Amino acid sequence: MSPDDVMIVVITGLLSTACALLGSFLVLRRQALLPDAVSHAVLPGIVLIFLLTGERASLATVLGATAFGVACVAGFDWLRRTGIVGSDAALALVFPALFSMGILLISRFASGAHIDLDSAIFGDVTFAPLRTIEIAGADVPRSLVITGGATLATVLLVTLLWRPLQASTFDPDFAELGGLRGRLVNQVLLVAVAGLAVVAFDSVGAILVITFFVMPASTARLLVRRVGTMLVVAVAVGWLSAFGGQRAAVTFDTSIPGTIGLTAGALFLLALLFAPRKGLLTRRLTRLRQPQ
Amino acid sequence: MTTTVVRPPSALALHEVSASYGGRTVLDGVSVEIPPATLSAVVGPNGAGKSTMVKAALGLVPSVRGHVALLGEPLRRVRRRVAYVPQQDSVAQDFPITAVQVVEMGRYPHRGWLRRLTRHDDELVAAAMEQVNVADLADSPIDELSGGQRQRVFLARALAQGADLIILDEPFTAVDARTESALLEVLTSLCENGRSVIAVHHDLRTVLDRFDHAVLLAGTVIAAGAPADVLTAEHLERAYGMAPLALNR
Numbered sequence: 001m002s003p004d005d006v007m008i009v010v011i012t013g014l015l016s017t018a019c020a021l022l023g024s025f026l027v028l029r030r031q032a033l034l035p036d037a038v039s040h041a042v043l044p045g046i047v048l049i050f051l052l053t054g055e056r057a058s059l060a061t062v063l064g065a066t067a068f069g070v071a072c073v074a075g076f077d078w079l080r081r082t083g084i085v086g087s088d089a090a091l092a093l094v095f096p097a098l099f100s101m102g103i104l105l106i107s108r109f110a111s112g113a114h115i116d117l118d119s120a121i122f123g124d125v126t127f128a129p130l131r132t133i134e135i136a137g138a139d140v141p142r143s144l145v146i147t148g149g150a151t152l153a154t155v156l157l158v159t160l161l162w163r164p165l166q167a168s169t170f171d172p173d174f175a176e177l178g179g180l181r182g183r184l185v186n187q188v189l190l191v192a193v194a195g196l197a198v199v200a201f202d203s204v205g206a207i208l209v210i211t212f213f214v215m216p217a218s219t220a221r222l223l224v225r226r227v228g229t230m231l232v233v234a235v236a237v238g239w240l241s242a243f244g245g246q247r248a249a250v251t252f253d254t255s256i257p258g259t260i261g262l263t264a265g266a267l268f269l270l271a272l273l274f275a276p277r278k279g280l281l282t283r284r285l286t287r288l289r290q291p292q
Numbered sequence: 293m294t295t296t297v298v299r300p301p302s303a304l305a306l307h308e309v310s311a312s313y314g315g316r317t318v319l320d321g322v323s324v325e326i327p328p329a330t331l332s333a334v335v336g337p338n339g340a341g342k343s344t345m346v347k348a349a350l351g352l353v354p355s356v357r358g359h360v361a362l363l364g365e366p367l368r369r370v371r372r373r374v375a376y377v378p379q380q381d382s383v384a385q386d387f388p389i390t391a392v393q394v395v396e397m398g399r400y401p402h403r404g405w406l407r408r409l410t411r412h413d414d415e416l417v418a419a420a421m422e423q424v425n426v427a428d429l430a431d432s433p434i435d436e437l438s439g440g441q442r443q444r445v446f447l448a449r450a451l452a453q454g455a456d457l458i459i460l461d462e463p464f465t466a467v468d469a470r471t472e473s474a475l476l477e478v479l480t481s482l483c484e485n486g487r488s489v490i491a492v493h494h495d496l497r498t499v500l501d502r503f504d505h506a507v508l509l510a511g512t513v514i515a516a517g518a519p520a521d522v523l524t525a526e527h528l529e530r531a532y533g534m535a536p537l538a539l540n541r
Binding site: 028081084160161164167169171174177180221224226229230 | 313315347350351352354371372374376378382383384386387388389390393394397400401404405406431433449453
């Protein structure tokens with residue numbers, strides 16, 4: 001493996017760690033589509049920053065995108081809690097509205113400039129080792145610094161909020177009544193997801209981020225009995241996908257993010273079929289072995 | 293010389309409580325007192341606001357007006373002393389957790405976000421599971437338990453919390469008659485030891501036979517008191533629009 005290969009696996013693995021930790025709670029809360037929604041909702045933030053500064057791939061762009069990512073999850077959470085529309089509808093109402101606002105801004109004020117999500121904040125992990133910044137005289141890939149920081153912050157957050165996250169995901173009323181501040185923790189989780197998603201889009205691209213939020217957690221859920229174990233297994237599946245996918249991409253000369261995503265999908269399929277208690281084939285075999 | 297008798301405060305006291313949910317008024321000016329150390333039932337037809345009433349009392353419904361006291365205090369001062377056993381479908385069905393982990397949650401209100409559970413906590417958890425006969429299920433994933441077993445586990449969580457007031461929302465749905473009877477026995481013995489238990493319930497027959505106190509609800513309070521006085525043909529007709537046949541003795 002070349003140093004660049006190792007760097008790609010490390011950046012992707014770190015990011016999959018952060019995404020798997022938060023994604024596990026999203027999957028258990030049936031909010032797995034949230035990162036996908038955020039990926040669309042950020043558009044008006046990117047356009048506004050372009051109109052204000054003329055920049056379209058700067059730090060300000062990421063901040064503008066984050067602001068609208070947070071606006072998306074806040075709007076979703078508010079609509080959901082009114083009890084008037086369901087959770088899924090709340091999400092489906094908010095992000096197309098924000099995305100349309102972005103399209104409108106582009107067509108009205110920036111039709112001449114080439115702005116779209118791909119050129120602004122959706123990176124590609126293939127080129128991550130090449131975009132470097134200088135730290136203490138050494139050239140370090142920008143994505144390594146960003147994903148390292150984001151992963152560390154996520155690990156700290158989940159450790160600190162472990163009990164309330166667990167309790168409010170399992171039994172929201174209990175968490176609220178027991179003084180564990182379930183509602184507050186819910187909002188912190190949503191904002192963390194929005195922030196992490198935008199940072200991750202910038203480093204590895206949208207599809208891989210959405211994959212990492214959902215696939216490893218769903219795979220892990222099929223294999224475990226305890227939520228703590230679920231997080232550990234999800235992180236392991238993320239790293240396995242990053243490593244296996246990168247190696248396969250080099251061997252078969254295919255797209256790195258695409259192959260990593262496909263590897264994560266293949267691991268999920270394996271678990272779906274062969275997981276000890278919940279696997280489809282395992283359950284069928286157990287039924288066949290039982291005497292009629 | 294005069295002696296003052298200190299009466300223990302009501303388990304639950306509502307004064308002019310109104311609540312709306314999803315834009316619809318579900319409770320309209322409910323005032324009721326439920327005495328302490330009794331097994332009490334909240335009954336009424338579907339949509340009468342039974343669940344909303346107990347959730348409003350526990351601060352779990354967003355828009356509530358009126359005054360609520362639990363064990364004579366406002367909610368914020370008695371959070372640890374009040375336990376809630378939710379309706380089964382409001383718990384995440386797919387969450388990977390074992391029975392003992394659910395019961396351990398009962399100690400979270402005492403230990404907060406970060407403090408470790410102590411040996412004392414472990415003992416309370418074990419004793420609670422023993423008391424409702426689920427000690428042998430400790431390591432079973434919750435999604436592999438029957439409805440009755442789950443309900444016992446959630447009751448054990450309330451016991452491990454050491455709550456003085458336990459509020460249950462439809463605890464006997466998806467539970468067979470024998471388990472229901474066993475659970476009622478546990479609840480009765482808790483009341484004999486001075487704890488207060490309030491259950492949202494719909495089987496009027498068991499209310500007559502097993503409960504000490506009943507509140508009949510239909511958006512507002514139709515009647516409250518001893519079950520035999522509450523579940524009269526006249527009251528039931530006002531609540532349900534007709535007297536349920538099974539109760540005509």
